[in-house]
Amino acid sequence: MSITERYRLAQMVHTDGPVIKVSNLKKGFGTRVVLDDLSVELSRGESMVVLGRSGSGKSVFIKCIIGLLKPDAGSIHVLGQDLAALDHDQTDQLRSHIGFLFQSNALYDSMTIRENLEFPMRRHRNTLVREQLDEHIIKTLTNVGLAHTADMMPAELSGGMQKRIALARALVLNPEIILYDEPTSGLDPITSKEISSLMTGIQEQYNTSSIIISHDMSCVKRTADRIMVLLGGKCYAMGTWAELARSNDDNIKQFFE
Amino acid sequence: MTRFIGRYLRELVNPRYEVRAFIHQCYTIGYSSLALIGTTGFIMGLVLTMQLRPSLIAYGVVSQLPVMVSLAIVREIGPVISALIFAGKISSSIGAELGSMRVTEQIDAMEVSGTNPFKFLVVSRVLAATLMLPLLTILSDAIALYGSYLGVNIKGHTSLQLFFSDVFDALHYGDVMPALIKTFFFGAAVGLIGCYKGYNSSKGTAGVGLAANSAVVASSLAIFIIDLLAVQITDLLGLN
Ligand SMILES: Nc1ncnc2c1ncn2[C@@H]1O[C@H](COP(=O)(O)OP(=O)(O)O)[C@@H](O)[C@H]1O
Ligand SMILES: [Mg+2]
Numbered sequence: 001m002s003i004t005e006r007y008r009l010a011q012m013v014h015t016d017g018p019v020i021k022v023s024n025l026k027k028g029f030g031t032r033v034v035l036d037d038l039s040v041e042l043s044r045g046e047s048m049v050v051l052g053r054s055g056s057g058k059s060v061f062i063k064c065i066i067g068l069l070k071p072d073a074g075s076i077h078v079l080g081q082d083l084a085a086l087d088h089d090q091t092d093q094l095r096s097h098i099g100f101l102f103q104s105n106a107l108y109d110s111m112t113i114r115e116n117l118e119f120p121m122r123r124h125r126n127t128l129v130r131e132q133l134d135e136h137i138i139k140t141l142t143n144v145g146l147a148h149t150a151d152m153m154p155a156e157l158s159g160g161m162q163k164r165i166a167l168a169r170a171l172v173l174n175p176e177i178i179l180y181d182e183p184t185s186g187l188d189p190i191t192s193k194e195i196s197s198l199m200t201g202i203q204e205q206y207n208t209s210s211i212i213i214s215h216d217m218s219c220v221k222r223t224a225d226r227i228m229v230l231l232g233g234k235c236y237a238m239g240t241w242a243e244l245a246r247s248n249d250d251n252i253k254q255f256f257e
Numbered sequence: 258m259t260r261f262i263g264r265y266l267r268e269l270v271n272p273r274y275e276v277r278a279f280i281h282q283c284y285t286i287g288y289s290s291l292a293l294i295g296t297t298g299f300i301m302g303l304v305l306t307m308q309l310r311p312s313l314i315a316y317g318v319v320s321q322l323p324v325m326v327s328l329a330i331v332r333e334i335g336p337v338i339s340a341l342i343f344a345g346k347i348s349s350s351i352g353a354e355l356g357s358m359r360v361t362e363q364i365d366a367m368e369v370s371g372t373n374p375f376k377f378l379v380v381s382r383v384l385a386a387t388l389m390l391p392l393l394t395i396l397s398d399a400i401a402l403y404g405s406y407l408g409v410n411i412k413g414h415t416s417l418q419l420f421f422s423d424v425f426d427a428l429h430y431g432d433v434m435p436a437l438i439k440t441f442f443f444g445a446a447v448g449l450i451g452c453y454k455g456y457n458s459s460k461g462t463a464g465v466g467l468a469a470n471s472a473v474v475a476s477s478l479a480i481f482i483i484d485l486l487a488v489q490i491t492d493l494l495g496l497n
Pocket of ligand 1: 053
């Protein structure tokens with residue numbers, strides 16, 4: 001059994017029911033309410049796309065799930081654990097089961113690609129020796145087709161390659177849940193198709209659950225099991241691609257045109 | 258800002274130290290300002306000597322030149338000039354670096370990756386700045402005194418040995434210690450203000466520029482305020 005598999009088994013948190021359960025979530029900044037009474041669940045192995053206009057609070061939603069933002073009200077359970085009840089170390093532990101792909105990639109620009117991928121491991125896999133670490137990192141990079149870039153700096157790579165590295169970094173701890181914030185925005189159609197296939201490939205290979213924020217309808221169509229339309233801080237509509245695509249509601253139709 | 262300082266002190270004593278990040282910062286912060294602070298120190302020593310000389314001749318005490326210059330350098334000019342240069346160089350680069358890390362979500366990414374970004378980024382930088390500035394100041398003082406020695410020799414004549422024995426006769430514990438102690442506070446102020454501005458930088462590239470700029474302004478001002486407080490305190494303690 002490879003190290004990857006061994007860690008994967010060791011880290012599996014066994015829960016029945018949804019991997020993410022958001023109930024009556026409220027979040028605002030100052031007087032502006034961004035999320036207002038949002039409730040949604042994500043099952044194991046499911047990919048859910050969040051559609052919504054720019055500024056509708058999609059990023060705020062997934063930042064609440066990873067605990068970067070604290071909800072004003074409501075509760076969030078991830079892998080059966082209530083985020084509000086966790087201390088610092090427990091939060092870190094839980095986060096190691098979640099991969100997060102930032103909209104801006106958020107690669108550490110003062111570190112090499114290898115160091116970028118090592119960063120999440122220095123805390124959570126600090127028992128690994130040098131060779132195991134290297135082996136794992138190269139394997140993860142190979143997954144996104146960029147093993148040769150290990151010793152380059154992020155600034156030397158194209159936008160699409162940076163996105164793939166960011167994806168590799170999100171995957172390096174073999175998370176059970178992946179949160180994607182606009183994974184294909186700003187990329188050309190061919191590269192964005194490559195990223196979408198990578199995402200579906202990962203989903204099939206590891207049976208991960210994911211929440212995907214995207215405006216790119218070809219990516220949505222390829223990756224979504226279910227689609228949520230976020231409007232006015234609430235879940236305005238929820239359904240499969242087929243269900244929503246034939247809707248007559250203007251607020252939904254505009255995304256599918 | 259008060260809360261930021263409080264958090265710094267709390268995280269400073271909190272275990273799980275980021276030793277490697279700290280050492281890396283010591284190297285970056287210390288090394289990058291070395292040449293600049295050394296050069297300005299040399300020039301200050303030389304210029305001060307040449308400027309004081311005519312007045313001392315007028316009073317007939319030109320033999321006191323090494324004493325005057327060394328007191329001025331060690332007590333005030335060395336620490337303050339080094340700190341101001343340090344502020345211009347380090348505070349702005351910390352402000353810009355952390356500001357751009359904030360804007361590009363790198364700080365969020367660290368937090369998500371199980372690393373405490375405050376500890377990794379802020380504590381290591383502030384601590385490094387606090388410890389490096391005193392070292393740089395000592396070095397700058399030494400180079401300034403050497404500059405002064407050359408200044409004395411342009412028109413007069415003295416041996417290096419004689420010059421420095423005059424200098425060390427003139428300098429007392431009460432001249433050196435308060436000056437050295439205040440440089441720790443200067444260093445901490447530069448590090449804290451740079452980190453504060455960068456860490457809390459607002460979104461957008463304009464925020465990064467603003468963070469760098471206001472870090473330099475605020476830390477330069479802080480240096481003079483600390484200097485003012487330091488002189489009052491040494492006065493009260495009777496060390497002057
Ligand atoms: N840290 C923050 N502080 C203040 N306002 C914020 C913050 N993050 C997001 N917002 C506001 O919340 C709203 C939703 O933002 P966001 O979730 O990023 O939108 P999007 O759906 O485009 O991802 C925006 O109006 C934004 O200005
Ligand atoms: Mg967004």
